[in-house]
Amino acid sequence: MNEQFFDFVSIQLSKDNKDSLYVQLYGALRELILQGKLSHGYLLPPVRKFAAFLTVNPGTVVNAYKLLEQNGYIFSRAGSGSYVAEIHDQVLAEAEQTVFETDMEAFAETLADSIAPIANDCIDLASITPDPEMVPIEDFKSVLIEVIDRDKGYAFTYQEGQGYYPLREAISLYLKPQGVNSIPENMQIISGAQQGIDIVAKALLRYGDYVFTESPTYPGAIAAFRSRGAKIIEISMEEDGINIAELEQKLRSFRPKLLYVMPNIQNPTGWSYSLNKRSRLMSLARYYDAIVLEDDYISELNFSNSSLAPLKAIDRDGRGIYLKSFSKLFMPGLRLAFLVTPPHLANTIMSVKHHSDISTAGLTQRAFDLYLRKGVWDKHIASVRNLYAERYQATLDAISRYLPEVTCHSPHGGLTCWLELPKGLSAEKIVQQARDKKVLLTAGTAFFPRRPIDSYLRISFAVADCDKIKQGIQTLGEVIQEQIYRI
């Protein structure tokens, strides 16, 4: 035997194994690398010779090498072969991603669950869609009529690709006090925040590119990135924002094109970034040349004392994209949001918007423009804030009273609380049992992009009133007690 293969005598591949040969070979080589038997810089054998030694097709070796490379275990140098890479254990565990295709069917199933009709006798602490009762119907109806009478047929023809110009102007004015310098030319009107994420993914990510997200993060973003064939690397969220050390380490290893973050009232945790972490994040993005997509999910509902300026306000070199939905707290069914882009991306974003759905409905844009300019929007938000501030307080009070075993860092605002369960409890099981007692909650598993973690719960106070909130959390406390008792 060629001495070249001494290191590989332990490898046993079998056609009877449930895994295909290349996956077996991948696993065996990965094992040798992780055990340190093949160390950093080790030159792997040439494909054909290795295949002959293993008595498999060269294609098997090629595929195993490919998977090892995709997962960061080896790297290739053109013309000289494949080498074992330097190993950061933690980083490698993250990069592991054997499912490369989006599992659309699985996503569709969770979706079907999530839109199942809610029985009327339940306490809904799951939905984050605001109460239909709170929609300012008459105000909006009157701007709609005003716009139709004013613009006639033009209210119904195609809009400019970037969106109705006066609306882009009105939004620029609205953003000024928050330190965001935008002009209508760098703004793109879109059909809701989800479309913003999808469009940015299309504009920046190619198949196989890396994108970084917080962990946990918004599942809609995970789905949009996966659908692009992008690989998601997750960075832990802490109470004061993303883990910066982890971010830096992973930036060194993966060089992503895009960082997707929610610096203000993060979804699902409700936490916000400290000033220090904001500026560190932007510096790192600059150094590693990544674009930062900032999803301003719900900062109008800030119940903390600190003011939350957008990252975009400290974007010095045009690498921040600011995404905001106006309709979340207003009329989710309106499907209206916008992106503020760096000037050099404005054209690309517009062309992606164009081949996604041409343009956002003109009537809505015109009506909302009037709504903003008349100041009705500010009035509406103020009243919504008051209502949710009460529910927010009621939720925190009930949690500290009825859920003593649970860890909850108070959110800075928003519509939800993020709870960590005591060790040994399964969030999915608790959600199920609470549902049997007619309380609806959300398990945290769906918010983790890679490995579902089953020890978090999300409680929403968007729909239930203060009494219902208290009652629902009390029931949840009983369910948790029962479970603890059983451990």
Added chain:
Amino acid sequence: MNEQFFDFVSIQLSKDNKDSLYVQLYGALRELILQGKLSHGYLLPPVRKFAAFLTVNPGTVVNAYKLLEQNGYIFSRAGSGSYVAEIHDQVLAEAEQTVFETDMEAFAETLADSIAPIANDCIDLASITPDPEMVPIEDFKSVLIEVIDRDKGYAFTYQEGQGYYPLREAISLYLKPQGVNSIPENMQIISGAQQGIDIVAKALLRYGDYVFTESPTYPGAIAAFRSRGAKIIEISMEEDGINIAELEQKLRSFRPKLLYVMPNIQNPTGWSYSLNKRSRLMSLARYYDAIVLEDDYISELNFSNSSLAPLKAIDRDGRGIYLKSFSKLFMPGLRLAFLVTPPHLANTIMSVKHHSDISTAGLTQRAFDLYLRKGVWDKHIASVRNLYAERYQATLDAISRYLPEVTCHSPHGGLTCWLELPKGLSAEKIVQQARDKKVLLTAGTAFFPRRPIDSYLRISFAVADCDKIKQGIQTLGEVIQEQIYRI
């Protein structure tokens, strides 16, 4: 020298060449294959040896082989190497695609041109957006108000993922007389036809997959497919539909996941498929296991004697997806369309819609539902048809009078005519010169997915009235005469 390389002594690679080494090698090998010097089944040399012979990096050879394979010149067998493929000259020329990434910037530029404001003193034979004057404003305003008063806040909250159920029901009823059996469960409401194409592309195409389109075809579809990283294979359009022999030959070679067609009043030609071609297309799709996306662009404006049943009406095994915009002839700015999908794709399509933009605006859906149910839609379409039938006739008359040198197969309807210029004339030049004389037209180049062909013009009669049409086409005739004179 190893005799293995006798066949390659003519290859000269140079670092001073503007093309990179692998592109040069690709070109040289391609040349040898096309000249028949390397025939079908020829085993190409192993990468490393070949690289040593050429004194280049193995990576260069790998990349050249990759490109040859992507373009169909060679194929690899795992474990035994790369072989020269069987050559269908015509097919190979089609498969050539050296630009693999979507050129977003270029697309954005053409886009910026196309939405540039139109001077008022021009005759617009370019735009296919119906006249804002024709929008039934008062009718729609009254259904909007009725819906808001009826549904209150519910008109503004999230809609079900597939769309407002009663609207899906109303559309199913509307489709029945056309032979399309749909149920609300297999229908997806979307924000315009462009989004439909984008969603189907996302649901079915992975990076590198093949998709077939007619040639010429709708540029928005080209952009959506490119953005998925799909490779487009084009099939010629004939007056009675797609070229079936060419379709079959290419199906054998490429095995696409998706065929995108417009069997009724094709965009841009205005031609429709014969019954025979419709059924042949569906049989071939069945045999080669491809999904057919049928874009029913504008069949309401059928000015021919034959009735145009959708392909979906003869879809026996659930491989047809029917796409229709309701807003094209009504209110383009409404952004409302739908897909009828095979049952096995309904969930996937819904999940793709969900991560594209959650759902289509609810208010619009509810208003349009009422509009359909009240029969106002049918009334509107009848009046639009009468108007456009006149303009259609005026356009054909003017073409036969003022453009004797041009070939024009009468379209079956729609809003446009497709003209073939006499040999030697450039469509883009003529568009430019017509523009100087204040007549706006569209050059056909953008409608060809792969190689722009510069000998077609599209004339639209969507915006100009009969007099303007006549006047515009007369001017076009003068421009063409001048050009012929110069040849």
